[in-house]
Amino acid sequence: MKLDILAFGAHPDDVELGAGGMLAVHAAAGKKVGIIDLTRGEMGTRGTPELRDEEAKDAGRILGCVVRENLTFPDGRIPTDHEAQVKVAEVIRKYQPEVVLMNAPTDRHPDHGRASQLVEEACFLSGLHKLVVSDEHAVLLPWRPKQMYKYLQFYNLEPNLIVDITTGFEAKMAAILAHKSQFYNPNSTEPDTVIASKDFLASVEARAMDWGRIIGAKYAEPLISVRHIGVESLLDLR
DSSP states (O other), rough: OOSSSSESSTTTTTTHHHHHHHHHHHHHTOOOOEEEEOEEEEEEESHHHHHHHEEEEHHHHHHTTTTEOOOOOOOOOOSSSHHHHHHHHHHHHHHHOOOEEOOOOOSSSHHHHHHHHHHHHHHHTTTOOOOOOOOSSSOOOOOOOOOOEEEESSOOOOOOOOOOGGHHHHHHHHHHOOOOSSSSOOOOOOOOSSTSSSHHHHHHHHHHHHHHHTTSSEEEEEEESSSOOOSSSSGOOO
């Protein structure tokens, strides 16, 4: 299955928080979108890997994803070596996305920066003709995405591109809340965390509104481009 957009996240819920609105908007427009979680989030304070697997499936359905897989790298120590890059490159060749989204280049959680490096380098490796990669069916042909973007997470980094997600914001929030073990639940008896507070959910909406304000939209999500952004016409820009 060829995808238009493939989003990678270090942990289940990363993509929902940073790029869920974008995926929802494009899925609603008929584009094929998918998510690859690099770990099962097994080091998280709340929930279990099994519960988080189910939450991720529910969230993916809400966003309109046709694919959601988990590469089961170790949480808290995502590798960036050649073997890990080839594993990610296999997924890129399998789904041949036009656009790849990935974690922020640096963030509060160290896994986010490592995941960003891993996916960016795997995108390049995936395009090398002399790299032989196979799945259970056949040799996978070289493929390099046309564009690669890094979505923002906890830190306020400077973006190159801001995407209107007004029509996808409701789905974004519903997908975030599908991760019931991780976010605000007044009946939970598990330890408090930064993202489990009621204020954190309010901040997600406030940040989306603030990015939207900048481009004249109600809600938006920012991106950092790995490459220079090119257009055929200045009229394509908002």
